[in-house]
Amino acid sequence: xxxxxxxxxxxxxxxxxxxxxxxxxxxxxxxxxxxxxxxxxxxxxxxxxxxxxxxxxxxxxxxxxxxxxxxxxxxxxxxxxxxxxxxxxxxxxxxxxxxxxxxxxxxxxxxxxxxxxxxxxxxxxxxxxxxxxxxxxxxxxxxxxxxxxxxxxxxxxxxxxxxxxxxxxxxxxxxxxxxxxxxxxxxxxxxxxxxxxxxxxxxxxxxxxxxxxxxxxxxxxxxxxxxxxxxxxxxxxxxxxxxxxxxxxxxxxxxxxxxxxxxxxxxxxxxxxxxxxxxxxxxxxxxxxxxxxxxxxxx
Amino acid sequence: xxxxxxxxxxxxxxxxxxxxxxxxxxxxxxxxxxxxxxxxxxxxxxxxxxxxxxxxxxxxxxxxxxxxxxxxxxxxxxxxxxxxxxxxxxxxxxxxxxxxxxxxxxxxxxxxxxxxxxxxxxxxxxxxxxxxxxxxxxxxxxxxxxxxxxxxxxxxxxxxxxxxxxxxxxxxxxxxxxxxxxxxxxxxxxxxxxxxxxxxxxxxxxxx
Numbered sequence: 001x002x003x004x005x006x007x008x009x010x011x012x013x014x015x016x017x018x019x020x021x022x023x024x025x026x027x028x029x030x031x032x033x034x035x036x037x038x039x040x041x042x043x044x045x046x047x048x049x050x051x052x053x054x055x056x057x058x059x060x061x062x063x064x065x066x067x068x069x070x071x072x073x074x075x076x077x078x079x080x081x082x083x084x085x086x087x088x089x090x091x092x093x094x095x096x097x098x099x100x101x102x103x104x105x106x107x108x109x110x111x112x113x114x115x116x117x118x119x120x121x122x123x124x125x126x127x128x129x130x131x132x133x134x135x136x137x138x139x140x141x142x143x144x145x146x147x148x149x150x151x152x153x154x155x156x157x158x159x160x161x162x163x164x165x166x167x168x169x170x171x172x173x174x175x176x177x178x179x180x181x182x183x184x185x186x187x188x189x190x191x192x193x194x195x196x197x198x199x200x201x202x203x204x205x206x207x208x209x210x211x212x213x214x215x216x217x218x219x220x221x222x223x224x225x226x227x228x229x230x231x232x233x234x235x236x237x238x239x240x241x242x243x244x245x246x247x248x249x250x251x252x253x254x255x256x257x258x259x260x261x262x263x264x265x266x267x268x269x270x271x272x273x274x275x276x277x278x279x280x281x282x283x284x285x286x287x288x289x290x291x292x293x294x295x296x297x298x299x
Numbered sequence: 300x301x302x303x304x305x306x307x308x309x310x311x312x313x314x315x316x317x318x319x320x321x322x323x324x325x326x327x328x329x330x331x332x333x334x335x336x337x338x339x340x341x342x343x344x345x346x347x348x349x350x351x352x353x354x355x356x357x358x359x360x361x362x363x364x365x366x367x368x369x370x371x372x373x374x375x376x377x378x379x380x381x382x383x384x385x386x387x388x389x390x391x392x393x394x395x396x397x398x399x400x401x402x403x404x405x406x407x408x409x410x411x412x413x414x415x416x417x418x419x420x421x422x423x424x425x426x427x428x429x430x431x432x433x434x435x436x437x438x439x440x441x442x443x444x445x446x447x448x449x450x451x452x453x454x455x456x457x458x459x460x461x462x463x464x465x466x467x468x469x470x471x472x473x474x475x476x477x478x479x480x481x482x483x484x485x486x487x488x489x490x491x492x493x494x495x496x497x498x499x500x501x502x503x504x505x506x507x
Contacts, residue, residue: 012432015479017471019434019464043482045430048423050378053397054404054416055423058324059501060494067490108501112494116486165380166393174384201343201379208441209418210344214377217343246460287463 004136007076007124008038009068011088012046013238020085020238022285026267027084027129029280033145033271034137039079041072047091050162051205062105063112065095069126070118080125082132084267086162086237093126093167128163130236130266134179135170142186147275148296149188155269156192156230157181158221160240161201175199180234183266187273192228197221202243211247218244219251222259232262232290234269241265245287262290272297304406308364315364322502324398328390332356338382338392344375352382352392355399368408373400374415405502417444429480430487435470436478 014024031038047065048056056064069092072081083089099106099122110119133142157180163169169179176198181191200221203214221244225233235241245263252259264286271281278297283290311318319326332353339351349372350358358367373396382392400416403409409416418441425437442457443450454461464470481487 012426012479013434015431017468017474018479019469021469022467045481045487046426046432048426050393050397051415051419052423052426053401054409054419055427057401057405057495057498058398059498060491063490063494067487108497109494111497112490115489115493116483118486118490161377161379161381165384201377201381203343204377204379205418205422206344206375206377206415209414210347210375213344213347246463249459285467285469287467287469 003035003037004132005037005039005076005079006082006127006132007072007079008040009044009072009081009083009088009092010040011083011085011238013085019242022282023084023238023241023265023267025280025282025285026265026271029271029276029282030267030274033274033276034133034142036132036137038082039076041068041081042075043071044068047088049087049091049205059105059108059112061091062095062098062109065092066099066109066113066120066122067116067118068092069096069122069124070113070120073121073124074118080127082127082129084129084238086128086160087239089126089128090162090167096122096124096126128169128236130163130179131169133183133266139182139186142183142270145270146187146273148273148299150269150273150293150296151188153189153231153292154192154229155184155189156195156225156228156233157184157198158195158225158233158235158240158244158263159199160235160237161199161204162239163236164199180236180266184234184269187269189269192225192230195224195228195230197224202240204239204243207239207243207247211250214243215247215251215254218247219255219257219259222248222251222261223257225261226259230261231292232264234264234266236266248288260288262286262288262293264290264293268293304408307406313362313364315362315367316360318364319359319399319402323395323402325391325394326398328395329356329359331388331390333388335387337385337387338390341381341385342375343377343379343381348372348375352396355396365408367399368403368406369410371410371413373397373403374409374413374419376400412445414444427488427491429478430484431479431481433474433478433480435472435474 013020184191207214248259272293336353339353349370376396421440426432442453
């Protein structure tokens with residue numbers, strides 16, 4: 001397949017030594033294998049995720065994503081915008097929709113952007129990396145690169161919220177999207193078909209401000225993975241990954257559970273299945289080690 | 300901001316629905332709610348809402364201004380978008396909740412010490428400083444948002460999580476020295492300032 005090029009919005013948490021820097025490492029590895037070129041949007045800024053609303057009004061928040069889109073139009077005019085972070089993707093896509101629906105808001109946004117010497121046409125496609133994999137590459141091609149099938153592993157596909165609602169992936173349902181399960185099967189592992197917490201909320205940003213309420217949600221997400229016989233959880237979202245991975249010990253202390261469930265990204269799975277090293281798959285970024293994947297990567 | 304609150308009370312004279320329509324992000328949609336309750340039943344933090352979304356919509360129509368705007372309810376939204384995906388009338392409920400939260404904060408009516416209201420403000424201040432989030436400073440400001448001694452307690456409670464993140468290189472103490480940011484901070488800040496000015500001017504004349 002010919003090289004595919006995209007205008008890439010990495011987002012704050014993917015930066016060096018940030019909370020999902022391991023996601024970025026595995027995405028880079030996966031993209032190299034699949035001949036996907038990610039051109040970083042020059043000087044991009046934070047999208048304010050879904051939690052900027054206490055300090056920022058509607059227009060300042062829209063301006064944030066508008067600046068990124070305008071920079072992308074300037075630097076990579078012919079390339080779709082691609083984000084790996086669910087919140088980055090959602091905020092950018094929402095901004096695009098809101099500004100397309102409302103000419104006054106678009107004009108106001110452009111007045112603000114002019115202060116930074118920018119102008120937004122707002123005509124680009126805004127896509128999640130998962131869409132690139134499914135729609136531009138395809139499951140069949142994804143499967144062709146597998147060198148080490150992840151045989152014998154049972155994996156719970158935790159889709160979470162923001163890669164799923166309100167936009168979601170074309171052709172998938174909100175209540176039971178199947179794409180992550182299909183990816184699990186593509187790399188030779190077994191998907192937990194009846195994982196009932198697949199699209200449940202982990203608390204998102206409220207894991208910081210309302211830890212007890214959020215950890216009660218996280219507990220159910222992990223418990224359900226155990227109930228379904230999962231060896232690990234896989235997710236497409238940095239917030240889902242962090243929330244379901246790093247609080248397990250606190251949850252154990254509070255609820256008397258014995259959770260030690262690895263939570264990885266789809267890009268981690270693909271990298272390992274593509275025969276890459278543990279380091280290239282960023283397995284060293286797991287707070288809860290994914291030992292079975294380490295073994296396969298080490299073979 | 301309390302002057303602003305007084306101004307709005309006088310301007311709308313008890314017509315709270317109109318006030319919401321004019322001043323709250325996506326507030327125009329409130330009148331479309333048919334009280335089916337799917338949103339409330341779909342919310343992951345449903346049991347913790349003082350008034351779930353369906354109730355908030357009815358209260359807006361019933362003119363319960365103080366009860367709505369002083370409520371901690373909207374601050375329970377995790378932005379999971381379940382309510383939006385399921386609402387049979389297509390109301391952008393998540394956005395309306397964010398909009399109500401923004402508006403109540405602007406009026407000075409948001410409950411004091413509401414943790415998400417505080418965290419969301421910290422997040423905004425953090426990201427707008429350099430254009431990108433400084434996760435270390437955000438974490439520390441979160442721990443210490445209720446004062447120093449509370450902060451030490453929280454930091455100790457969270458220390459294992461911090462160590463795990465450090466060990467896996469998903470956090471660095473170096474970020475305290477500055478960390479990531481946009482290069483064109485001048486343009487970035489000028490853009491945000493302009494956006495704020497335009498919005499404030501618009502709010503000032505809405506519904507007149």
